[in-house]
Amino acid sequence: xxxxxxVTILDVVISGLLLGGIYAVTAVxxxxxxxxxxVLNIAHGEFIMLGAFITYSLYTRFGINPLICFAxxxxxxxxxxFILYRTLFTRLRMSSxxxxxxxxxxxxxxxxxxxxxxxVAILIWGADIKGYTYLAFPVxxxxxxxxxxxLVTLGFALAICLVFYLFLANTRLGKAIRAAAQDxxxxxxxxxxxxxxxxxxFGFGALMAGLGGALISISYKIQPTMGLEYxxxxxxxxxxxxxxxxxxxFVGGLVLGLVGSIVTHIxxxxxxxAYYVIFMLLLLIKPTGxxxx
Amino acid sequence: xxxxxxxxxxxxxxxxxxxxxxVGAKEAAVKDKIRIGQAISLSGPLAGAxxxxxxxxxxxxxxxxxxxxxxxxxxxxxxxxxxLIRYDDKSDIGTMTNLLEKxxxxxxxxxxxxxxGTAWLFAAAPIANKYGYILIGGPGGALKLKELSLPYFxxxxxxxxxxxxxxxxxxxxxxxxxxAVISRGDLHGIEYGNAMVPYFKKKGIDVKMNKxxxxxxxxxxxxxxxxKSLNVDAFVAAAYPDGGMLLTGQAMELGIDFNAFFxxxxxxxxxxxxxxxxxxxxxxxxxxxxxxxxTSPGAKELVDKFVARFKEEPDYWGGLxxxxxxxxxxxAIEKAGTLNQKKIRDIMAKEKFNTALGPFWYDKDxxxxxxxxxxxxxxxxxxxxxxxxxxRTAPPEYPxxxxxxx
Numbered sequence: 001x002x003x004x005x006x007v008t009i010l011d012v013v014i015s016g017l018l019l020g021g022i023y024a025v026t027a028v029x030x031x032x033x034x035x036x037x038x039v040l041n042i043a044h045g046e047f048i049m050l051g052a053f054i055t056y057s058l059y060t061r062f063g064i065n066p067l068i069c070f071a072x073x074x075x076x077x078x079x080x081x082f083i084l085y086r087t088l089f090t091r092l093r094m095s096s097x098x099x100x101x102x103x104x105x106x107x108x109x110x111x112x113x114x115x116x117x118x119x120v121a122i123l124i125w126g127a128d129i130k131g132y133t134y135l136a137f138p139v140x141x142x143x144x145x146x147x148x149x150x151l152v153t154l155g156f157a158l159a160i161c162l163v164f165y166l167f168l169a170n171t172r173l174g175k176a177i178r179a180a181a182q183d184x185x186x187x188x189x190x191x192x193x194x195x196x197x198x199x200x201x202f203g204f205g206a207l208m209a210g211l212g213g214a215l216i217s218i219s220y221k222i223q224p225t226m227g228l229e230y231x232x233x234x235x236x237x238x239x240x241x242x243x244x245x246x247x248x249x250f251v252g253g254l255v256l257g258l259v260g261s262i263v264t265h266i267x268x269x270x271x272x273x274a275y276y277v278i279f280m281l282l283l284l285i286k287p288t289g290x291x292x293x
Numbered sequence: 294x295x296x297x298x299x300x301x302x303x304x305x306x307x308x309x310x311x312x313x314x315x316v317g318a319k320e321a322a323v324k325d326k327i328r329i330g331q332a333i334s335l336s337g338p339l340a341g342a343x344x345x346x347x348x349x350x351x352x353x354x355x356x357x358x359x360x361x362x363x364x365x366x367x368x369x370x371x372x373x374x375x376x377l378i379r380y381d382d383k384s385d386i387g388t389m390t391n392l393l394e395k396x397x398x399x400x401x402x403x404x405x406x407x408x409x410g411t412a413w414l415f416a417a418a419p420i421a422n423k424y425g426y427i428l429i430g431g432p433g434g435a436l437k438l439k440e441l442s443l444p445y446f447x448x449x450x451x452x453x454x455x456x457x458x459x460x461x462x463x464x465x466x467x468x469x470x471x472x473a474v475i476s477r478g479d480l481h482g483i484e485y486g487n488a489m490v491p492y493f494k495k496k497g498i499d500v501k502m503n504k505x506x507x508x509x510x511x512x513x514x515x516x517x518x519x520x521k522s523l524n525v526d527a528f529v530a531a532a533y534p535d536g537g538m539l540l541t542g543q544a545m546e547l548g549i550d551f552n553a554f555f556x557x558x559x560x561x562x563x564x565x566x567x568x569x570x571x572x573x574x575x576x577x578x579x580x581x582x583x584x585x586x587x588t589s590p591g592a593k594e595l596v597d598k599f600v601a602r603f604k605e606e607p608d609y610w611g612g613l614x615x616x617x618x619x620x621x622x623x624x625a626i627e628k629a630g631t632l633n634q635k636k637i638r639d640i641m642a643k644e645k646f647n648t649a650l651g652p653f654w655y656d657k658d659x660x661x662x663x664x665x666x667x668x669x670x671x672x673x674x675x676x677x678x679x680x681x682x683x684x685r686t687a688p689p690e691y692p693x694x695x696x697x698x699x
Contacts, residue, residue, distance in 0.1 A: 223338075
């Protein structure tokens with residue numbers, strides 16, 4: 001009985017982390033875009049979808065290993081994000097009288113982007129569900145059983161977040177990004193090329209979304225309309241973790257995955273409800289989030 | 294100031310689009326074609342399902358009719374070609390009902406085709422009925438519609454009412470002793486998943502687990518693991534394609550096997566299901582349906598035409614049902630000799646016509662009853678009809694072989 005209990009706990013915890021890892025990667029991206037670049041990117045999920053479909057196409061058409069696809073789809077989605085910020089959002093930022101107005105305007109622009117990207121994807125890939133199988137075999141861990149592809153996904157998700165955190169903590173550019181997050185105007189006065197840095201942030205946010213999408217395509221079926229669902233989850237996670245806090249988003253993602261897994265184990269019908277209950281409880285009890293200041 | 298400029302440009306563009314709309318839609322003075330309107334999901338979450346189930350059949354039928362010069366209508370003394378006008382409801386029921394009313398009131402189309410999905414059909418039927426437009430149901434079908442008994446609504450697709458007893462019979466026949474049931478938490482799950490449980494019980498099959506899951510769930514492995522730990526013979530899921538794909542993928546990845554594995558809405562799609570998991574992967578999986586090229590000569594012809602046009606096989610649940618319902622509809626129009634809805638409706642309600650699936654008629658509730666099959670099972674790349682009785686194209690394969698090792 002004791003060992004059965006242990007296996008069940010292990011099962012629930014690892015299942016939660018498997019889901020939480022993906023949530024963490026995508027939420028870190030959104031956190032960067034909202035926390036630093038001040039764009040509440042409602043189209044974040046569309047970048048996830050792009051990453052997923054690029055990986056799908058590269059794997060099914062050209063047989064390129066999905067894990068190698070990262071190296072292709074990451075920079076591609078980064079470029080899209082960077083160019084979008086330099087053209088669309090920089091212009092919006094300049095023409096908005098206050099940072100508050102910019103947030104509102106950029107969010108509306110993101111709504112537009114959402115429909116444009118989604119419909120372009122429907123034109124290219126069609127509206128139907130797509131998927132492929134990769135590393136689809138079971139692995140036994142201490143008596144509990146998991147899919148190999150999900151374990152690989154979790155490993156990559158953790159690695160991506162770690163590398164990104166080290167980048168922010170240890171490089172000059174990382175420092176500039178953190179400075180811009182705290183106070184963009186002052187950072188600008190101190191010689192940070194603020195437009196460049198904000199565009200890079202938005203690009204990195206898109207990059208994380210793209211990589212998250214690539215990971216999602218390994219263990220889930222994908223379709224052009226999948227984005228909004230992931231945007232909603234990422235939004236919950238960044239609030240959960242504390243707005244603008246990168247480590248907070250990471251922790252928040254894992255926590256949400258765990259909560260989902262525990263509730264699914266008890267009553268599957270309530271698994272999605274639990275996300276929103278957590279979200280509301282947090283706003284009532286600690287509105288700044290887990291690691292927010 | 295700059296912002297206001299953009300807003301004005303937007304407003305003017307939208308206004309121009311609205312003004313331009315009706316001009317193109319104005320009816321020609323001389324009747325030269327039959328215009329059929331359809332509000333259906335071309336974008337949004339349902340668009341994927343429309344593309345694999347049903348959507349293309351309507352296009353193919355219009356092309357076929359026009360290839361033969363159109364439908365002969367005596368009133369006009371000539372064959373009239375058919376034009377299909379499609380609007381995108383963006384997978385939203387409210388948008389669909391608005392577009393349906395626009396098609397009827399503004400565009401004044403001659404006929405309407407159904408939207409996609411049980412809930413959508415449920416919303417569309419009373420509207421079509423209110424304006425006296427015939428609505429021949431396509432994909433979807435709620436038992437609740439039967440209670441409404443709308444005189445202009447015709448139900449084509451089969452549903453849990455006939456599929457659940459067939460599945461229980463099949464299970465009984467092959468020796469299934471216990472079953473786990475999971476259902477999507479919406480109208481489909483309620484009407485399908487819950488409807489099956491009493492039929493299983495009646496056949497003495499032990500329902501050891503009965504749970505529901507929310508649409509959009511990301512992990513179904515706990516339910517698979519629980520069912521496995523209960524040691525059930527059969528796993529039955531009332532699910533839509535998204536959930537079904539996740540379920541199959543996870544069962545395969547985790548190597549969780551059952552002697553019988555059934556998903557309501559998904560296995561019928563050769564493109565999505567067999568296309569993703571491969572013929573070997575889906576071997577032995579059962580699903581709602583069903584028909585195939587062996588069902589009738591007309592069915593074979595439909596498969597050939599569909600493959601020639603779309604380079605893939607049609608869906609093996611509703612494809613033949615919709616196709617035959619349209620052939621029945623065409624013959625009713627020709628017999629009526631007019632485009633008058635009332636006269637055509639009366640003929641449709643009582644006449645039996647020959648179609649691709651064989652004789653086609655509606656019962657007193659205007660429900661199509663001569664189904665080509667209820668339950669299908671993938672066997673060596675073919676979606677075989679495994680119902681007990683004469684419609685069977687192959688006996689059930691039991692136990693289902695284990696998922697292939699990758």
